[in-house]
Amino acid sequence: MSAKSTQGPGGKPPASAATNLIAGGGAGMMEALACHPLDTIKVRMQLSRRARAPGLKRRGFITTGADIVKRETALGLYKGLGAVLTGIVPKMAIRFTSYEWYKQMLADQKGAVTSKSTFLAGLFAGVTEAVMVVTPMEVIKIRLQAQHHSMADPLDVPKYRNAAHALYTVIKEEGFGALYRGVSLTALRQGTNQAVNFTAYSEARAALQNYHGTTDLPSYETMLIGMVSGAMGPLSNAPIDTIKTRLQKTPALPGLSALQRILVISREMWKQEGSRSFYKGITPRIMRVAPGQAVTFTVYEYLKGVLEKGREMIPGGKYEE
Numbered sequence: 001m002s003a004k005s006t007q008g009p010g011g012k013p014p015a016s017a018a019t020n021l022i023a024g025g026g027a028g029m030m031e032a033l034a035c036h037p038l039d040t041i042k043v044r045m046q047l048s049r050r051a052r053a054p055g056l057k058r059r060g061f062i063t064t065g066a067d068i069v070k071r072e073t074a075l076g077l078y079k080g081l082g083a084v085l086t087g088i089v090p091k092m093a094i095r096f097t098s099y100e101w102y103k104q105m106l107a108d109q110k111g112a113v114t115s116k117s118t119f120l121a122g123l124f125a126g127v128t129e130a131v132m133v134v135t136p137m138e139v140i141k142i143r144l145q146a147q148h149h150s151m152a153d154p155l156d157v158p159k160y161r162n163a164a165h166a167l168y169t170v171i172k173e174e175g176f177g178a179l180y181r182g183v184s185l186t187a188l189r190q191g192t193n194q195a196v197n198f199t200a201y202s203e204a205r206a207a208l209q210n211y212h213g214t215t216d217l218p219s220y221e222t223m224l225i226g227m228v229s230g231a232m233g234p235l236s237n238a239p240i241d242t243i244k245t246r247l248q249k250t251p252a253l254p255g256l257s258a259l260q261r262i263l264v265i266s267r268e269m270w271k272q273e274g275s276r277s278f279y280k281g282i283t284p285r286i287m288r289v290a291p292g293q294a295v296t297f298t299v300y301e302y303l304k305g306v307l308e309k310g311r312e313m314i315p316g317g318k319y320e321e
Helices: 017-047 061-072 074-078 081-106 115-145 163-174 176-180 183-212 219-249 258-273 275-279 282-312
Strands: 003-005 112-114
Touching (some): 017 061, 017 074, 017 081, 017 115, 017 219, 017 282, 061 282, 081 115, 081 163, 081 183, 112 115, 115 163, 115 176, 115 183, 115 219, 163 176, 183 219, 183 258, 183 282, 219 258, 219 282
């Protein structure tokens, strides 16, 4: 099991919280703008009940996307984007900052971090971001994405007009706790995502750095390993994400706990739609997450490098906060 130092390139300390806020937030915004349409298609596929109706075939991601554009215009693919952009800066800041913090905490006395420690740091970082930001953001996003209305027709007024209105309506009608519906599944999904993602990325990055004999990698290599590592998460937890989407889409049922609702949804999916229903939306999810992580890591590494070079130019040549 390989071990890596917690120190940054050239023996520098890990990126500061401010660096992670700016670099992570910028990377997240670029990723959201580029990949959100695929997320909307994924959500619609996960919510589809077509497999239950006799004579209706399952729709693939291309057909689903084309149907959204036809019925709701191309803007329909960007439903819920406001909620994502609102939460993406704190989400990415928390992800990278907490990952670095957990990694240092799990390092040995010499500052070396094993692959196991990297995996655990990614797992804890994913759970942290899920609880602090991702769950409320996704509840609002999914409510907006699930609405089948045309954004070009002013008379077609949806229940949730925008992210702020959706937030207000959900809290008013269902209480503040509704924003944390599915938090356990979201934490499990985000945790496994980031555990696999950071481990694969760190190992591949270290291997390429050793191969080139330098800590600075070209952007195309960062993009490539980000894409590969990003695809691994969805493949490992697709059923969790599908169940979570259905749980967050609907109000709570009286008399049923969160665990009971998860079991009810799972049984209904298995009985009425078959095992394939747990992997609905896997294609657009991989198509979104893989390039999304490629964009995230590439932009993050670039912005972090720019910010760190700026800190090195402090009078006296000291590398300091």
